[in-house]
Amino acid sequence: MSSQTPLSVPLREQRLLDVKLQQVPSWIMKWDFSPSGIMKAVRRGYDAYFNKYIDVKKGGIGGVTMVLAGYILLNYCTAYKELKHDRWRKYH
Protein backbone atom coordinates (compact mmCIF):
# COMPACT_ATOMS: atom_id res chain seq x y z
CA MET A 1 0.00 0.00 0.00
CA SER A 2 1.53 3.24 -1.01
CA SER A 3 0.95 6.21 1.25
CA GLN A 4 -0.65 9.08 -0.59
CA THR A 5 0.85 12.52 -0.15
CA PRO A 6 -1.87 15.11 0.54
CA LEU A 7 -2.50 17.49 -2.31
CA SER A 8 -1.50 21.03 -1.38
CA VAL A 9 -4.18 23.60 -2.02
CA PRO A 10 -2.94 27.09 -2.92
CA LEU A 11 -3.42 29.62 -0.13
CA ARG A 12 -5.82 31.71 -2.14
CA GLU A 13 -8.52 29.08 -2.47
CA GLN A 14 -8.57 27.94 1.14
CA ARG A 15 -11.50 28.93 3.27
CA LEU A 16 -11.19 30.73 6.56
CA LEU A 17 -11.20 27.73 8.86
CA ASP A 18 -8.52 25.91 6.84
CA VAL A 19 -5.99 28.73 6.93
CA LYS A 20 -3.38 28.57 9.65
CA LEU A 21 -3.28 31.51 12.03
CA GLN A 22 0.07 32.82 10.84
CA GLN A 23 -1.05 32.71 7.22
CA VAL A 24 -4.13 34.88 7.81
CA PRO A 25 -2.58 38.27 6.89
CA SER A 26 -1.15 36.92 3.65
CA TRP A 27 -4.50 35.22 2.97
CA ILE A 28 -6.27 38.56 3.33
CA MET A 29 -3.72 40.22 1.05
CA LYS A 30 -4.60 37.77 -1.71
CA TRP A 31 -8.23 38.96 -1.84
CA ASP A 32 -9.44 40.83 -4.90
CA PHE A 33 -9.97 44.45 -3.86
CA SER A 34 -10.91 45.80 -7.29
CA PRO A 35 -14.48 47.16 -7.73
CA SER A 36 -15.59 44.08 -9.65
CA GLY A 37 -14.03 41.87 -6.98
CA ILE A 38 -15.90 43.72 -4.26
CA MET A 39 -19.16 43.49 -6.20
CA LYS A 40 -18.66 39.74 -6.64
CA ALA A 41 -18.00 39.34 -2.94
CA VAL A 42 -21.11 41.35 -2.03
CA ARG A 43 -23.15 39.27 -4.46
CA ARG A 44 -21.82 36.03 -2.98
CA GLY A 45 -22.60 37.22 0.53
CA TYR A 46 -26.13 38.25 -0.44
CA ASP A 47 -26.78 34.96 -2.20
CA ALA A 48 -25.44 32.95 0.75
CA TYR A 49 -27.66 34.78 3.24
CA PHE A 50 -30.67 34.70 0.94
CA ASN A 51 -30.43 30.99 0.19
CA LYS A 52 -29.87 30.07 3.81
CA TYR A 53 -32.51 32.15 5.59
CA ILE A 54 -35.06 33.49 3.16
CA ASP A 55 -35.33 31.13 0.21
CA VAL A 56 -36.51 28.17 2.30
CA LYS A 57 -39.95 26.61 2.07
CA LYS A 58 -40.99 27.73 5.53
CA GLY A 59 -38.94 30.84 6.16
CA GLY A 60 -39.64 32.53 9.43
CA ILE A 61 -39.49 35.95 10.96
CA GLY A 62 -35.83 35.48 11.90
CA GLY A 63 -34.50 35.92 8.40
CA VAL A 64 -35.86 39.43 7.97
CA THR A 65 -35.27 40.36 11.62
CA MET A 66 -31.55 39.70 11.31
CA VAL A 67 -31.37 42.05 8.35
CA LEU A 68 -33.20 44.77 10.27
CA ALA A 69 -30.97 44.27 13.32
CA GLY A 70 -27.91 44.65 11.11
CA TYR A 71 -29.44 47.81 9.62
CA ILE A 72 -29.97 49.30 13.10
CA LEU A 73 -26.39 48.41 14.03
CA LEU A 74 -25.03 50.03 10.88
CA ASN A 75 -26.98 53.21 11.55
CA TYR A 76 -25.74 53.29 15.13
CA CYS A 77 -22.17 53.01 13.89
CA THR A 78 -22.55 55.86 11.42
CA ALA A 79 -24.22 58.08 14.05
CA TYR A 80 -21.83 57.21 16.89
CA LYS A 81 -19.89 60.42 16.49
CA GLU A 82 -22.88 62.55 17.50
CA LEU A 83 -24.28 60.05 19.98
CA LYS A 84 -21.21 59.70 22.16
CA HIS A 85 -21.75 63.21 23.51
CA ASP A 86 -25.14 62.22 24.92
CA ARG A 87 -23.88 59.52 27.20
CA TRP A 88 -22.71 61.41 30.26
CA ARG A 89 -24.49 64.68 29.67
CA LYS A 90 -26.61 65.66 32.68
CA TYR A 91 -29.07 68.01 30.99
CA HIS A 92 -30.12 67.13 27.45
Add this chain to the structure above:
Amino acid sequence: MNENLFAPFVCPTIMGLSTLPVIMLFPCLIFSTPKRWLPNRIQILQIWLIRLITKQMMSMHNNIGRTWALMLMTLILFIATTNLLGLLPYSFTPTTQLSMNISMAIPLWMGTVILGFRNKPKASLAHFLPQGTPTPLIPMLIIIETISLLIQPLALAVRLTANITAGHLLIHLIGSAALALMSINILLSSVTLIILFLLTILELAVALIQAYVFTLLVSLYLHDNS
Protein backbone atom coordinates in the same frame (compact mmCIF):
# COMPACT_ATOMS: atom_id res chain seq x y z
CA MET B 1 -31.36 70.50 22.99
CA ASN B 2 -32.29 72.32 19.80
CA GLU B 3 -29.43 71.00 17.76
CA ASN B 4 -29.98 67.54 19.17
CA LEU B 5 -33.67 67.60 18.27
CA PHE B 6 -33.14 67.94 14.53
CA ALA B 7 -30.03 65.79 14.32
CA PRO B 8 -31.91 62.70 13.06
CA PHE B 9 -33.02 64.65 10.00
CA VAL B 10 -29.52 65.40 8.76
CA CYS B 11 -28.38 63.27 5.84
CA PRO B 12 -25.95 60.69 7.23
CA THR B 13 -22.41 60.58 5.93
CA ILE B 14 -19.51 58.18 6.27
CA MET B 15 -16.21 60.08 6.15
CA GLY B 16 -17.74 62.82 4.04
CA LEU B 17 -19.51 60.52 1.56
CA SER B 18 -23.25 60.62 1.75
CA THR B 19 -24.78 57.24 2.51
CA LEU B 20 -28.15 58.38 1.26
CA PRO B 21 -28.17 56.20 -1.93
CA VAL B 22 -27.47 53.10 0.17
CA ILE B 23 -30.29 53.94 2.59
CA MET B 24 -32.74 54.63 -0.19
CA LEU B 25 -31.91 51.37 -1.94
CA PHE B 26 -32.08 49.30 1.24
CA PRO B 27 -35.82 48.43 0.90
CA CYS B 28 -34.95 46.60 -2.33
CA LEU B 29 -33.12 43.97 -0.28
CA ILE B 30 -36.32 43.12 1.55
CA PHE B 31 -38.37 42.45 -1.57
CA SER B 32 -37.39 39.46 -3.66
CA THR B 33 -38.84 38.01 -6.83
CA PRO B 34 -39.62 34.31 -7.04
CA LYS B 35 -37.40 32.27 -9.31
CA ARG B 36 -39.12 28.92 -8.87
CA TRP B 37 -42.61 27.77 -9.58
CA LEU B 38 -43.44 27.55 -5.88
CA PRO B 39 -41.95 30.55 -4.08
CA ASN B 40 -40.83 30.46 -0.49
CA ARG B 41 -43.09 31.55 2.35
CA ILE B 42 -41.85 35.12 2.56
CA GLN B 43 -42.27 35.65 -1.16
CA ILE B 44 -45.77 34.20 -1.08
CA LEU B 45 -46.73 36.69 1.61
CA GLN B 46 -45.27 39.56 -0.40
CA ILE B 47 -47.01 38.49 -3.58
CA TRP B 48 -50.34 38.16 -1.77
CA LEU B 49 -49.96 41.62 -0.24
CA ILE B 50 -48.97 43.29 -3.49
CA ARG B 51 -51.82 41.69 -5.39
CA LEU B 52 -54.29 42.76 -2.72
CA ILE B 53 -53.10 46.36 -2.89
CA THR B 54 -53.08 46.33 -6.69
CA LYS B 55 -56.64 45.07 -6.92
CA GLN B 56 -57.80 47.62 -4.37
CA MET B 57 -56.13 50.59 -6.03
CA MET B 58 -56.53 49.85 -9.72
CA SER B 59 -60.15 48.72 -9.70
CA MET B 60 -61.51 52.20 -10.33
CA HIS B 61 -59.41 52.96 -13.40
CA ASN B 62 -60.06 52.38 -17.06
CA ASN B 63 -57.55 50.77 -19.41
CA ILE B 64 -55.46 53.88 -19.85
CA GLY B 65 -55.29 54.41 -16.11
CA ARG B 66 -54.29 50.81 -15.50
CA THR B 67 -51.10 51.23 -17.49
CA TRP B 68 -49.95 53.21 -14.45
CA ALA B 69 -50.33 50.17 -12.19
CA LEU B 70 -46.61 49.40 -11.96
CA MET B 71 -45.73 53.00 -11.19
CA LEU B 72 -48.35 53.36 -8.45
CA MET B 73 -47.55 50.03 -6.82
CA THR B 74 -43.86 50.88 -6.74
CA LEU B 75 -44.74 54.21 -5.21
CA ILE B 76 -46.86 52.85 -2.41
CA LEU B 77 -44.40 50.07 -1.60
CA PHE B 78 -41.46 52.44 -1.55
CA ILE B 79 -43.14 55.03 0.67
CA ALA B 80 -44.57 52.41 3.03
CA THR B 81 -41.29 50.54 3.53
CA THR B 82 -39.28 53.74 3.82
CA ASN B 83 -41.62 55.12 6.47
CA LEU B 84 -41.68 51.85 8.39
CA LEU B 85 -37.90 51.48 8.29
CA GLY B 86 -37.61 55.00 9.62
CA LEU B 87 -39.35 53.96 12.81
CA LEU B 88 -36.43 51.72 13.74
CA PRO B 89 -34.03 53.29 16.24
CA TYR B 90 -31.17 55.39 14.87
CA SER B 91 -32.37 55.09 11.29
CA PHE B 92 -32.75 57.87 8.77
CA THR B 93 -36.00 58.36 6.85
CA PRO B 94 -35.57 59.77 3.36
CA THR B 95 -39.22 60.82 3.21
CA THR B 96 -38.61 63.46 5.87
CA GLN B 97 -36.65 65.41 3.28
CA LEU B 98 -38.88 67.79 1.35
CA SER B 99 -36.54 67.56 -1.62
CA MET B 100 -37.26 63.90 -2.08
CA ASN B 101 -41.02 64.21 -1.70
CA ILE B 102 -41.26 67.10 -4.13
CA SER B 103 -39.20 65.18 -6.67
CA MET B 104 -41.69 62.32 -6.31
CA ALA B 105 -44.82 64.48 -6.38
CA ILE B 106 -44.16 66.94 -9.20
CA PRO B 107 -43.35 64.49 -12.02
CA LEU B 108 -46.27 62.22 -11.13
CA TRP B 109 -48.77 65.07 -10.89
CA MET B 110 -47.47 66.68 -14.05
CA GLY B 111 -47.73 63.33 -15.82
CA THR B 112 -51.40 63.07 -14.96
CA VAL B 113 -52.08 66.65 -16.05
CA ILE B 114 -50.27 66.27 -19.36
CA LEU B 115 -52.03 62.98 -19.97
CA GLY B 116 -55.35 64.66 -19.39
CA PHE B 117 -54.57 67.55 -21.70
CA ARG B 118 -53.38 65.24 -24.45
CA ASN B 119 -56.20 62.72 -24.37
CA LYS B 120 -59.21 64.75 -23.31
CA PRO B 121 -58.37 68.45 -23.64
CA LYS B 122 -61.95 69.66 -23.42
CA ALA B 123 -62.74 67.69 -20.30
CA SER B 124 -59.45 68.75 -18.67
CA LEU B 125 -60.21 72.40 -19.28
CA ALA B 126 -63.76 71.87 -18.05
CA HIS B 127 -62.39 70.86 -14.64
CA PHE B 128 -61.55 74.49 -14.06
CA LEU B 129 -65.20 75.43 -13.83
CA PRO B 130 -67.52 73.36 -11.65
CA GLN B 131 -71.03 72.84 -12.90
CA GLY B 132 -73.75 75.22 -11.89
CA THR B 133 -71.72 78.24 -10.87
CA PRO B 134 -73.48 81.59 -11.06
CA THR B 135 -72.19 83.71 -13.95
CA PRO B 136 -70.70 86.65 -11.97
CA LEU B 137 -68.51 84.25 -10.01
CA ILE B 138 -66.92 82.58 -13.06
CA PRO B 139 -63.67 84.61 -13.38
CA MET B 140 -62.86 84.32 -9.70
CA LEU B 141 -63.67 80.63 -9.66
CA ILE B 142 -61.40 79.91 -12.60
CA ILE B 143 -58.55 81.61 -10.79
CA ILE B 144 -59.28 79.64 -7.66
CA GLU B 145 -59.45 76.34 -9.53
CA THR B 146 -56.16 77.07 -11.29
CA ILE B 147 -54.46 77.81 -8.00
CA SER B 148 -55.94 74.65 -6.51
CA LEU B 149 -54.60 72.64 -9.43
CA LEU B 150 -51.14 74.15 -9.23
CA ILE B 151 -50.92 73.55 -5.50
CA GLN B 152 -51.65 69.81 -5.74
CA PRO B 153 -48.02 68.63 -6.05
CA LEU B 154 -46.87 70.92 -3.28
CA ALA B 155 -49.66 69.66 -1.05
CA LEU B 156 -48.76 66.04 -1.78
CA ALA B 157 -45.10 66.58 -0.93
CA VAL B 158 -45.58 68.78 2.11
CA ARG B 159 -48.28 66.51 3.55
CA LEU B 160 -45.96 63.52 3.53
CA THR B 161 -42.96 65.46 4.82
CA ALA B 162 -44.84 67.19 7.60
CA ASN B 163 -46.61 64.08 8.85
CA ILE B 164 -43.52 61.92 9.05
CA THR B 165 -41.30 64.65 10.45
CA ALA B 166 -43.86 65.62 13.08
CA GLY B 167 -44.29 62.02 14.13
CA HIS B 168 -40.56 61.48 14.54
CA LEU B 169 -40.18 64.70 16.50
CA LEU B 170 -43.03 63.79 18.85
CA ILE B 171 -41.54 60.39 19.54
CA HIS B 172 -38.18 62.01 20.25
CA LEU B 173 -39.65 64.64 22.58
CA ILE B 174 -41.97 62.38 24.53
CA GLY B 175 -39.25 59.76 24.82
CA SER B 176 -36.77 62.19 26.27
CA ALA B 177 -39.50 63.56 28.58
CA ALA B 178 -40.18 60.05 29.89
CA LEU B 179 -36.46 59.51 30.42
CA ALA B 180 -36.04 62.78 32.28
CA LEU B 181 -39.07 62.15 34.48
CA MET B 182 -37.84 58.73 35.53
CA SER B 183 -35.59 60.12 38.23
CA ILE B 184 -38.23 62.58 39.48
CA ASN B 185 -41.58 60.81 39.59
CA ILE B 186 -42.02 57.19 38.56
CA LEU B 187 -45.80 57.39 38.15
CA LEU B 188 -45.64 60.36 35.81
CA SER B 189 -42.85 58.68 33.91
CA SER B 190 -44.92 55.54 33.38
CA VAL B 191 -47.86 57.63 32.18
CA THR B 192 -45.52 59.24 29.68
CA LEU B 193 -44.27 55.82 28.66
CA ILE B 194 -47.81 54.68 27.98
CA ILE B 195 -48.31 57.79 25.84
CA LEU B 196 -45.10 56.92 24.02
CA PHE B 197 -46.33 53.41 23.37
CA LEU B 198 -49.61 54.68 21.94
CA LEU B 199 -47.75 57.22 19.87
CA THR B 200 -45.57 54.52 18.39
CA ILE B 201 -48.65 52.57 17.34
CA LEU B 202 -49.99 55.76 15.79
CA GLU B 203 -46.76 56.29 13.95
CA LEU B 204 -46.90 52.79 12.52
CA ALA B 205 -50.36 53.52 11.24
CA VAL B 206 -49.35 56.94 9.93
CA ALA B 207 -46.44 55.45 8.04
CA LEU B 208 -48.74 53.13 6.17
CA ILE B 209 -51.57 55.59 5.77
CA GLN B 210 -49.38 58.32 4.34
CA ALA B 211 -48.12 55.97 1.68
CA TYR B 212 -51.68 55.04 0.88
CA VAL B 213 -52.87 58.63 0.75
CA PHE B 214 -50.04 59.72 -1.51
CA THR B 215 -50.69 56.96 -3.97
CA LEU B 216 -54.43 57.32 -3.76
CA LEU B 217 -54.30 60.99 -4.59
CA VAL B 218 -51.99 60.44 -7.53
CA SER B 219 -54.34 57.78 -8.80
CA LEU B 220 -57.27 60.13 -8.30
CA TYR B 221 -55.59 62.77 -10.39
CA LEU B 222 -54.95 60.06 -12.92
CA HIS B 223 -58.59 59.03 -12.91
CA ASP B 224 -59.69 62.57 -13.53
CA ASN B 225 -57.38 62.88 -16.45
CA SER B 226 -57.55 59.53 -18.23
